[in-house]
Amino acid sequence: MTAALHAEWIKLRSLRSTYLTMLCALALGTGLGFLDTTSVAHHWTTMSAQDRAAFDPVGNSFTGLAFAQLAFGVLGVLAISTEYGTGMIQTTLAATPRRGILYIAKAVVVGTVALLLGETFAFGTFLLGQAVLTTNHLDVSLTDPSVLRAVSSAGLYLWVVAMVGYGVGALLRHTAAGIAVMFGVIFLAWPAARAMETWSYLPDKLVLSNAADVLGQVHALAVKPRLPSLGLAYLDLLIYLVAALVLGAWRTNRDA
Amino acid sequence: MAWAGTVLPMIEAQELTKRYGATVAVDRLSFQVRPGRVTGFLGPNGAGKSTTIRMILGLDTPTGGRALIAGRPYHRLPYPLREVGALLDAGAVHGGLRAGQHLAWLAASNRLPHARVAAVLDRTGLDAVAGKRIRGFSLGMRQRLGIAAALLGDPQILIFDEPVNGLDPEGIAWIRGLMRALAAEGRTILVSSHLMSEMALTADHLLVIGKGRLLADAGIDEFVRSAGASTLEDAYLRLTQDAVQYRSTEVNR
Numbered sequence: 001m002t003a004a005l006h007a008e009w010i011k012l013r014s015l016r017s018t019y020l021t022m023l024c025a026l027a028l029g030t031g032l033g034f035l036d037t038t039s040v041a042h043h044w045t046t047m048s049a050q051d052r053a054a055f056d057p058v059g060n061s062f063t064g065l066a067f068a069q070l071a072f073g074v075l076g077v078l079a080i081s082t083e084y085g086t087g088m089i090q091t092t093l094a095a096t097p098r099r100g101i102l103y104i105a106k107a108v109v110v111g112t113v114a115l116l117l118g119e120t121f122a123f124g125t126f127l128l129g130q131a132v133l134t135t136n137h138l139d140v141s142l143t144d145p146s147v148l149r150a151v152s153s154a155g156l157y158l159w160v161v162a163m164v165g166y167g168v169g170a171l172l173r174h175t176a177a178g179i180a181v182m183f184g185v186i187f188l189a190w191p192a193a194r195a196m197e198t199w200s201y202l203p204d205k206l207v208l209s210n211a212a213d214v215l216g217q218v219h220a221l222a223v224k225p226r227l228p229s230l231g232l233a234y235l236d237l238l239i240y241l242v243a244a245l246v247l248g249a250w251r252t253n254r255d256a
Numbered sequence: 257m258a259w260a261g262t263v264l265p266m267i268e269a270q271e272l273t274k275r276y277g278a279t280v281a282v283d284r285l286s287f288q289v290r291p292g293r294v295t296g297f298l299g300p301n302g303a304g305k306s307t308t309i310r311m312i313l314g315l316d317t318p319t320g321g322r323a324l325i326a327g328r329p330y331h332r333l334p335y336p337l338r339e340v341g342a343l344l345d346a347g348a349v350h351g352g353l354r355a356g357q358h359l360a361w362l363a364a365s366n367r368l369p370h371a372r373v374a375a376v377l378d379r380t381g382l383d384a385v386a387g388k389r390i391r392g393f394s395l396g397m398r399q400r401l402g403i404a405a406a407l408l409g410d411p412q413i414l415i416f417d418e419p420v421n422g423l424d425p426e427g428i429a430w431i432r433g434l435m436r437a438l439a440a441e442g443r444t445i446l447v448s449s450h451l452m453s454e455m456a457l458t459a460d461h462l463l464v465i466g467k468g469r470l471l472a473d474a475g476i477d478e479f480v481r482s483a484g485a486s487t488l489e490d491a492y493l494r495l496t497q498d499a500v501q502y503r504s505t506e507v508n509r
Contacts (some may be wrong), residue, residue: 007365014357015350042399090315091405094342095365097314097331229278 002097004105012109017078022117025071026160032064033125037132044136057097057140058150059217061129065110065154066209069186072114072158076165078134079110080248084173089256103170107245110166111159118158122216128149146218153215153234158245159182160237161186161208168242185240201226263326265291265339265444267312271321274307274401274468281307283468284321284399289446290414296359296459296476297448298492300500302469305448325413328504337366341406346398346422351391354384355401358390362408365382374405395422405492416440416447420454432458445485452489464492 012018037060044052055084083089096102130139142148164185169178185208193203193210204210204226211233213224261466267289283306290293299305301408310316312323322329325340328366332379333339349358359373378385380400385393398419406414416435420428435458439472446463449455455462455476462471472495476488483491493494 003365003367010361015352086350088350090344090348094313095337095362140264
């Protein structure tokens, strides 16, 4: 297993796509978050009381992560789909014929990178956002209630998106298809669930990005009652994670 | 020879079978590929050569029978690259990696000393381009890289699937010399090809399959003689004429 881990680590750190996707995540994550907090800080005095009440100092600094998450999903997809796209999977499986070991080794390598970067982004954008909000004394500290939970969960969420991407990439064995599915899961599931609200709030509660909203904010629950509870939001992450990884594992065990 | 124990570094197929739905790609194929010689693996398009090689390497699971490397299925080999080197199609690499990086991860995956990377780059004449991304490689350079990867673990068994495809005459001569040299070192060499003239120069022994079945397993001279032919190409065309899927009328003899 350590040999396979080492090999997968060399692959991941040698590829330019790894740095490009994470650079995109960084630019979108911190850039858009910074712009959003700056805008709030500028307009705070003219904002309505309702908008002020809805303002979440933690969630607001995470605006960019809503876009950065696609880059994390793409990182996960690419980690395995390019093996099939280029045909390198044949070389990889000839070197590591036991599929389970290969699948886990890749998951551990991509997962470790995604978790470290995800948490770094979460804490980085949080601190940047709070620095901007200081001017209006709107900032909160990590020691305030729920703040540490919200920030670390935002990083955890990015890790989950990367792992879902990995499972989807392994299942579909195709880069474009994998990214399209991730785009759907991340961005399109939300309006689809909204469309069904007349009948049920259940789809809303199972949408991954809604779970992210709940996890990455301090008082999302008070503002939006149709969102999942905090517990259900964590369960959502687990469901997506397990479903994608199991499907990916199933396909990986089949003829390459 | 550095081979441990008494088991010969042999490739063995026992009643090897692969079906895709109703199609039988490989049909109860049994053969042994022995050390110390170059064994040519011939057959028309769709005969099942690639599928057979993929089953030997554990890439595809047989529907029936089994393929063994020195008595064990491929996926049981603890460090497969130390026992079997394979050149599949030259595209089986990620273009975004540099040649040296590609060999480095392969070495790491089988706990081979990193010095092997430099050794095979040198043997395949790729040392000058080790730092270049594979994306920019010509087909000939990719073939050399594939061969470097196959040689990485200094294996006793080597499998080359269409190694001379797209190579210039110098490259073809180089691969021929390499395969002859590897066989002379006592290694087991299995090489598939469609080029009969090239096979006549390279192979000592032939396995010919058609429609997934074994048509011949013989020394090259014996093969040509028993077909009553004067050249390998003649003998091959006679033997496989009932086994090809597509043929224009002019080629029928």
